[in-house]
Amino acid sequence: MTPRPAIVFGLAAVLLVAGCDDMTRQKKQNPYASRATAPGDVPAGVVQYGETSAPVPPVTMALLERGRTEYHVFCAPCHAETGDGHGMIVQRGFPAPPRLASDGPQRIYDVITDGRGVMYGFAQRIAPDDRWAVVAYVHALRISQHMMLSDLTPEQQATR
Ligand code: HEC
Numbered sequence: 186m187t188p189r190p191a192i193v194f195g196l197a198a199v200l201l202v203a204g205c206d207d208m209t210r211q212k213k214q215n216p217y218a219s220r221a222t223a224p225g226d227v228p229a230g231v232v233q234y235g236e237t238s239a240p241v242p243p244v245t246m247a248l249l250e251r252g253r254t255e256y257h258v259f260c261a262p263c264h265a266e267t268g269d270g271h272g273m274i275v276q277r278g279f280p281a282p283p284r285l286a287s288d289g290p291q292r293i294y295d296v297i298t299d300g301r302g303v304m305y306g307f308a309q310r311i312a313p314d315d316r317w318a319v320v321a322y323v324h325a326l327r328i329s330q331h332m333m334l335s336d337l338t339p340e341q342q343a344t345r
Contacts, residue, residue: 239313241290244321252322255315259307260323268326279303285323293320 242248257266265272268285275281280303288296297316300306311319334342 239317242314242317248318248321249325251315252318252320252325255311255319256322256326259311260319263304267330268323285327290320290324293323 256264261272262274263272263279264270264282264285265275270282270284282304285293294316296304297311297319298306298308307316
């Protein structure tokens with residue numbers, strides 16, 4: 186004898202309902218449950234929102250190299266690798282920034298943090314330490330563009 190359709194459907198419905206689980210009460214990982222991961226504990230290396238300053242780090246070769254990397258990633262698209270303000274985004278129509286010329290370190294730091302005019306701020310993208318690295322690199326970039334051969338030591342001149 187073949188089973189009657191009503192019984193088949195009835196059985197299927199019972200099985201389907203039995204398969205339902207109370208998903209809101211099932212065991213799961215709650216990311217906000219423990220203090221270790223609750224908002225407020227910022228993992229190392231993450232830029233904390235609202236943090237605006239950091240002590241000025243000593244200028245070392247490592248700091249300059251870090252600054253060069255960050256500058257090339259975040260600034261060169263507009264300010265160009267030379268700082269003359271003709272980066273690729275500007276060549277595609279974005280308003281040209283002035284040549285990075287005579288600003289003091291604190292002002293450059295503040296512009297990186299808060300932005301200026303059409304330039305958006307980088308407070309959430311570049312950690313305070315790295316902002317100082319960029320400031321140091323911008324300064325070195327500027328000095329490097331006004332060096333005379335005679336500014337170098339005879340040994341440095343010999344290796345050019
Ligand atoms: C999307 C393009 C863009 C990016 C990216 C950008 N800038 Fe700018 N920046 C500008 C523009 C445009 C201005 C001029 C803003 C104004 O005065 O209205 C400016 C202005 C500045 C000034 C002030 C110049 C002055 O004398 O007034 C500094 C300093 C500066 N930028 C540094 C940086 C640094 C450092 C970075 C990277 C962390 C950066 N900018 C990333 C477009 C950009």
